[in-house]
């Protein structure tokens with residue numbers, strides 16, 4: 001009898017323990033005590049069916065599948081956040097570091113112009129001395145000679161012409177001896193038109209810095225020769241086709257600027273489908289523990305099948321769960337002369353003042369002007385096909401869509417961390433619906449009448 005009683009008590013205890021463990025499961029936060037710099041703490045997870053969850057005495061929304069997500073604004077110092085269900089109460093402690101006062105880094109002007117040399121290809125020339133600056137005037141090539149006239153923080157100011165300058169990361173450039181010989185000089189300029197492209201070359205005796213600007217109907221390619229004079233700028237005004245891509249190359253002082261018109265028939269296009277993340281990089285984790293990389297790949301494979309059926313040359317940056325670096329994804333697209341690059345992702349939360357439950361649906365990012373129209377079309381066609389909300393079309397500074405060599409868009413099909421979206425992306429036909437939306441949008445974009 002005593003043994004039976006003991007058994008009963010034990011099973012009762014284990015039942016309570018398992019019920020407690022099952023009241024809710026949290027994907028975020030990852031620990032009960034954390035030191036953070038962020039402004040918000042995020043509570044993302046799943047509640048047991050019909051279990052109500054309170055966070056700091058606020059009853060939070062739970063989707064029918066149990067998914068919930070909640071953000072709590074943090075104050076400097078210690079923040080105690082209490083999460084409660086009818087079975088248990090847990091206390092989370094976030095220690096928010098007070099923001100350090102931003103160092104007032106003033107511009108330090110040099111007494112004399114210094115000569116520098118760019119150390120590697122693709123070195124960004126920013127509009128302001130900040131890595132978060134979205135505007136890049138150019139991506140300079142290795143061996144470009146630059147004149148530097150000031151420094152601020154991690155950046156040097158590159159003098160291009162009177163009242164024209166850009167900022168280059170200090171680690172991207174090395175000072176070299178001022179050359180005593182003749183300043184670089186212009187050699188020649190040449191424009192060649194082909195049926196669907198135009199090629200513009202401009203030659204100098206040295207590797208000089210350049211910028212690209214876009215107007216509504218033209219692309220302005222400029223090469224600066226500040227060693228000759230502060231007004232020495234060589235400008236090429238190149239007519240812009242309605243749908244276009246462009247490439248800049250430089251070799252031994254010769255710039256080649258090529259503007260390509262997008263093929264008017266999708267069967268003549270090479271489309272790179274890029275399933276975001278993969279391997280160790282899981283991407284965002286959903287309320288119920290789903291990993292973004294898996295959903296991205298499902299959508300990408302569905303898209304590949306649809307586009308191949310339409311006769312498109314489709315190339316995949318990954319077809320299974322593996323690591324692929326951002327540089328490799330870009331190089332792959334460039335080497336294969338991709339016309340269009342679609343990067344597929346699902347969104348998560350950022351450290352911005354948001355209502356986590358309101359951030360849902362499809363957003364599409366572009367970086368270059370040539371990709372904005374496709375981004376707009378895709379936002380509509382994806383949300384139409386997969387029943388997601390329209391979140392937004394935004395300019396985004398992502399490495400895979402930065403090159404203008406192709407029309408580049410980054411799709412965030414839905415929010416991994418949104419409880420309502422989790423009801424959508426877990427349905428069996430979500431991936432094929434998103435893929436159909438993307439394929440429809442691409443066809444509409446490419447085939448649209450002039």
Ligand SMILES: [Zn+2]
Pocket residue numbers: 276277283284292345346347
């Ligand atoms: Zn992602």
